[in-house]
Amino acid sequence: MELFLLSNGKLPDEPALLGYANEHIQAMFKTFNIHSAVLIPYALIRSDYDARAQDLEDALGIKVSSIHHAEAPSEVIEQAQCILISGGNTWMLNQRLHENGLIVPIQRAVRERNVPYIGWSAGCNVATPSIRTTNDMPVSNSVVLPSLGLFPVQINPHYIDAHLSGHMGETRDERIAEFCAVNPSESVIALREGSLLHVSGNNLSYFSAKGQGFKVFRHGQETLEYQDTRALSSLLPFNCQ
Template sequence: MELFLLSNGKLSGESELLGYAKAQIQAMLLRKKIRSAVLIPYAVIRSTYDARAEELESSLGIKVTSVHHFADPAEAIAQAECILVSGGNTWVLNQQLHELGLVVPVQRAVRERDVPYIGWSAGCNVATPSIRTTNDMPVRSSAVLPALGLFPVQINPHYIDAHVSGHMGETRDERLAEFCAINPSESVIALREGSMLHVSGNHLEYYSSRGEGYKIFRHQQETREYYDAQALAELVPFHCA
């Protein structure tokens, strides 16, 4: 299995989509001799699906076609060399995956055919068991449906622990602590901007373009900062480096 789970698509001041992870992604594309990818763009709301595909073509140097152009989206996923899942609104994305019958085709492509899955922000969220740890608003009336479950632990992308002056609502840490209190058997991996988890075969690595760590939230346990994947060894069925 090949998963790139990125917290976000671009860093501040960066013009290229997936630029901070470009070297790792292109190395994988070269190793697997991948020349094209199918984009699942349904999280995109304030741009167009084709504009997002064009951005990815420019950044990654491969042919990228949005799945909405295919008469049979499920068959497009079944034939894909690589699957790209865009950021945007997680609720809309997950609902569309279910309504268009793409959940099982994506799962089979990744698990059975070893098709690489590259997802950022919302695309990272839906790779986990559920979207309950998304930061997004349910902008349409959406049920909390299961997500793809390719990665076994909940992730919170765009994690930030800054305290904004004048903000009287709950901090991100408090929100994630609430999740763990309601779901005491589950953990949440909090990924800062410019960071990602990379699963290749049976190996899991953590990467941060800024040299920053990630956090693991558990019920009634101290939340700490970690800088490699070793801390995840008890949570995931991968060799963690």
């Protein structure tokens, strides 16, 4: 299995999508001989699907086609060399994946045929068992359906631990702690901007363009920050580095 789970699509000083992860992605493309990819853009609500595909084509140097043109989306996934799932609204993305019958085809492509999966923001969220740790507003009336479950632990992308002056609502830490209190058997990995988790075969690694760590939230345990994935060895069935 080959997964790139990115907190976000780009950094403020980067003109290209996935720029901070490009070196890692290009190495994977070379290993897998990737020349094309299918984009699943359903998370985008106020952006053009084809424009996003073109941006990715320019950034990655491969042919990128948006799945919204397909009459039979599941068949497109069956032929895909690589799957790209864009950021945007996680609720809309997960709903459309179910409506278009793509949950099982994507799971089979990634797990059985080893098709690489690259997802950022919402695309990262839907790779986990559920979207309950998304930061997004539920703009549709969809129920909380299961997501792809390619990665077995919940992730909170776009994680930030800053407390804005004058903001009287709960902090991100408090919201994640609430999730863990309601779901004490589950853990949450918090990914800061410019960071990613990479599953390659049975190996898990972590990269941060800013040299920052990730946090792990567990109910009843102190929340700590880590720089490598060995802290996740008790939670995940991978060789953590």
